[in-house]
Amino acid sequence: MASKKQIVARGVAIGGGANIPIQSMCSIPFTRFDELAKQALQLQEAGCDVLRVALPDEASAEPFRKLRNMLKIPLVADIHYDYRLALKALEAGADKIRINPGNTDKTHLKLVTDAAKERNVPIRVGVNAGSLEKDLLEKYSKPTAEALAESAARNVALLEQLGFDDIAVSMKASDVRMMVDAYRIFAKNSPYPLHLGVTEAGTLRSGTVKSSVGIGALLLDGIGDTVRVSLTADPLEEVETAKILLRSLDLYDRGIEVISCPTCGRTTVNSIELANAVEREFRDIRAHVKIAVMGCVVNGPGEARQADVGVTGAKGEYVLFRGDKIIKHISPDHILPLLRKIVEEIAKTKE
Numbered sequence: 248m249a250s251k252k253q254i255v256a257r258g259v260a261i262g263g264g265a266n267i268p269i270q271s272m273c274s275i276p277f278t279r280f281d282e283l284a285k286q287a288l289q290l291q292e293a294g295c296d297v298l299r300v301a302l303p304d305e306a307s308a309e310p311f312r313k314l315r316n317m318l319k320i321p322l323v324a325d326i327h328y329d330y331r332l333a334l335k336a337l338e339a340g341a342d343k344i345r346i347n348p349g350n351t352d353k354t355h356l357k358l359v360t361d362a363a364k365e366r367n368v369p370i371r372v373g374v375n376a377g378s379l380e381k382d383l384l385e386k387y388s389k390p391t392a393e394a395l396a397e398s399a400a401r402n403v404a405l406l407e408q409l410g411f412d413d414i415a416v417s418m419k420a421s422d423v424r425m426m427v428d429a430y431r432i433f434a435k436n437s438p439y440p441l442h443l444g445v446t447e448a449g450t451l452r453s454g455t456v457k458s459s460v461g462i463g464a465l466l467l468d469g470i471g472d473t474v475r476v477s478l479t480a481d482p483l484e485e486v487e488t489a490k491i492l493l494r495s496l497d498l499y500d501r502g503i504e505v506i507s508c509p510t511c512g513r514t515t516v517n518s519i520e521l522a523n524a525v526e527r528e529f530r531d532i533r534a535h536v537k538i539a540v541m542g543c544v545v546n547g548p549g550e551a552r553q554a555d556v557g558v559t560g561a562k563g564e565y566v567l568f569r570g571d572k573i574i575k576h577i578s579p580d581h582i583l584p585l586l587r588k589i590v591e592e593i594a595k596t597k598e
């Protein structure tokens with residue numbers, strides 16, 4: 248049940264059955280432009296497909312333009328409350344803007360939708376449980392899934408009334424059940440692409456789990472067209488986590504995939520350290536390469552056979568497999584560079 252409609256931001260399709268783009272957001276303000284640019288370029292390099300930055304004031308518009316021109320991926324302007332900032336962002340080349348249409352009056356909103364339409368720039372209606380409209384809070388007495396879905400429908404209707412339908416929608420909450428239910432309610436009657444995310448999900452570990460549960464549940468239902476894993480951490484972690492999340496559902500076919508066991512009393516090598524080193528140091532590999540890092544020969548050969556390359560511990564050494572074949576026995580001190588060489592070879596043939 249991917250969305251029926253598709254939007255396109257700087258050549259990146261969202262919805263309508265397209266691949267699911269990974270989104271993230273810069274955490275550095277425009278007042279520290281060099282650091283911000285470095286972070287944005289790192290995120291692009293890491294595989295972020297759509298990048299968002301906060302545009303909190305008019306002074307940020309020119310650096311926004313500069314940053315956008317440095318990137319190849321779409322740059323989204325996150326706007327709060329002020330329609331003038333949305334107009335500035337559009338003038339500065341924003342590839343998409345995120346606003347809450349209900350926060351501005353119709354005349355001003357029309358200026359924004361006209362400017363967006365003229366430039367073929369989509370708008371994301373970004374509803375958040377922390378900033379629901381007063382009347383909805385009164386109606387439902389507290390933030391609920393129904394209130395989020397109603398707010399989204401209402402904000403979408405405001406854009407539609409102005410003849411604008413280049414729309415994506417998000418309904419984020421830190422409460423996973425509420426977020427999941429809101430998207431399920433809304434998706435039943437809406438053709439628009441859905442941007443999935445659990446907001447304020449927390450630190451690396453808890454945010455990863457909460458996002459995986461919320462986003463994963465929806466994707467398994469076929470709901471959702473783009474994702475942001477929101478973490479209180481380096482945004483690079485958001486991108487890496489999103490890749491793993493999507494890959495676990497066969498929705499991502501780039502980069503390395505590490506299959507590793509938890510280890511047990513049969514392990515004679517430090518395969519936990521190796522698996523982590525592989526995951527950390529092979530992030531630059533673009534092609535999908537499956538690497539098994541296993542603690543012993545009980546399950547190692549079986550996993551290795553299903554991977555592109557596999558290693559398994561045995562008597563204090565690693566045994567290197569490619570398919571059914573044992574290539575060699577190698578000491579733990581030399582395994583990482585050798586694996587790197589093999590993975591690069593495999594990546595080259597796959598690319």
Ligand code: SF4
Pocket residue numbers: 508509510511512513514541542543544545546547
């Ligand atoms: S593969 Fe071997 S080391 Fe790893 S958990 Fe299984 S039995 Fe233990």
